[in-house]
Amino acid sequence: MNPPTLLAAVSGIDTGDTAWMLIATALVLMMTPALGLFYAGLVRSKNTLNTFMMCVGAIAVAMVTWALVGYSLAFDGNGSLIGGLGYAGLHGVDFTPREGTTIPQLVFMAFQATFCIITVALVSGAVVERMRFGAFLVFAALWSVCVYAVLAHWAFGGGWLQANGTLDFAGGVPVEMGSGFSALAAALVVGARKDYGRQALLPHNAVYVLLGAGLLWFGWFGFNGGSGFSTGNPSVLAFTNTLLTPACTLVVWFALDLFRGRKVTAIGAATAIVVGCVAITPAGGFISPGWAMLLGALAALPSYAIIVWRTRTRVDETLDVLAAHGTAGFFGILFIGFFAQLSWNGVSDGLFYGNAAQLGDQALAALAGPTYAFLATFVLLKLIGAVTPLRASEHDEALGMDVVQHGEEAYVTGEGAILVFPEDGGTAGVPVADPG
C-alpha cells in the first residue's frame, strides 16, 4: 500500500463520530488503572502493588496480543465460531472505515483493544494475593486470544450469536460474563489463599476502592457511550442509561445493606456502582431510560445474594468478579430479552413488547457465553499449570506478593534502608549477622 492512497481523504468518515470515539477509547483505557485502584484497595496492604500490577500487566500483554492476532480473530470475516487472520499484525487496518461504521478502522481497533485489556484485568480479581506474576502474564496472553477474542467474535464480530440475533450492546457476553465465569474457573484451578476461611482477610484501603469505582463509572461512559461507534441515538441512550442504572443499583444496595446490617457500607456502595454499570453494559442502547432504572434496581439483588453466599463457601473467588460481572452481565443480557423496545432502539422488541423470540436469543447467549468462558479458562490454566507453577509458595504468600514478586512495597518507610551503589551491586542478599 503506497502512502498517497493511504493519506488521501477517505470517504464515509464522520468527523464528529471519530472525535467522540477517540475520546471514548481513552476513557475505556483509563478504566484499567481505575480497576487496579479498586482491586488494590480490596486486598491486604502487602499485596497492593502486585494486585495493581496485574491490571498494568493486562495492558501490556493484551494490547500486544490484540494487535498481533486477537483483533483479527475477533473482527475479520463472518465465520461462525472464529474470525480469520486477515488483520493479523494489523495488516490492512487503516483510515478506511469498517463496514457499517463511520470511523477509521484504526480507531475501531483501538477502542476494541481497550475492551480486551480491561476484561483480562478483570479476571485477575479471582487470583490476587497468591498467583505468580509471571504465570499470570502467560495466562493473560493466552486468555486474551483463546477466550476474549472468541467471545468478542461471537457477540460483536459477526459470529454465530450476533448472526442469530442476540443483542449485546457493549459486551455483556465477552466482557462481563466472559470475565465473571472465567474468574470462577481461575479461582477453582489456582485454589484458595492459604489463610482463606481461617483468618479475616480484609480490604486495606476503602478509599482506593471508592475512588477506583468512581473512576470506573467515569470511564464506563466511554465504554457504553462508545459502543454505538457514533454520536447517534444508540450512543446517547446508552450514555444516559449509564448514569441512571448504577444510581438505582446504589439505592437498592443501600437498602439491602440497611436491612442486613443496619448500616450502609462504603465498600458495598463501590460494589453497587460496578454492578449497575455492568448490568447496563449489554442493554445500554436497547432499553428505555425507565426500564434502565428498573434494571439497575433489580440487578442489585442477584449480585448481592451471590456475594453473601460465596463468602460462606470454600471458593476463594477473591474479589467477587463472578458476582459483580458474571451475574450482573447475565442479568442484563436476559433483561434485554424482556424489555428491549423497537421504538427506542430501532432494532428489536423484547417479550414485553410482543417478541418472545428475542428472549430466546438472549437466553442462548446467557448459556453459551458462560459455558465457553468457564471451560476454556479451566483447561487453559490446567495446561499452564502443567508447565509452570501457578501460585507462589506458602512462605512467599505469607511475606506478601509485593516484596516477593516485585521487590517493592506500596507503603515503604525508608527506615533502615541502605543505599546500594552500582559499584557494590554484588552484595545483594548477604546476611549482615550470623543467625546461627
Next chain:
Amino acid sequence: MKLVIGIVRPEKANDVLEALYRAQVRGVSMSRVQGHGGELERVETYRGTTVQMGLAEKVRFEIAVSDEFVQPTVDALCEGARTGQVGDGKIFVLPLDSAVRIRTGETDHGAVTPVDK
C-alpha cells in the same frame, strides 16, 4: 508477676492471638514495630534506586501475667509464631514490679488476672 514481650512476624500475629486465647491468656497489647534479627536483608529497587532493607516489619506483643501463667504464655507465643525460618522473632520475660487495673484500683496479682464475667 512477669512482663512477657514477644516479637513475631506480622503474618503470624493472628496465629499467636489464637494460641494465647487457647492458653486462656487474655489481656494483650500489640504494636507494629520495625526490627532486625539476623534474617537476610531484602533488596528492593525503586526506579533505579536500589536499597537493602535492613529492618523488617514485626509485631510486638506485651503481656503482663501472674507467675503460673508465664510458661503457658511463652509456649503459646512459640507455638503461634514459629515457621522454622530465620526471622521468627524473640521472647523476653521481664520481672514486673507492680500493676494496677485502672477501673477498680486492684493491684498486682488481681490486676493481671482476667475478670470472669
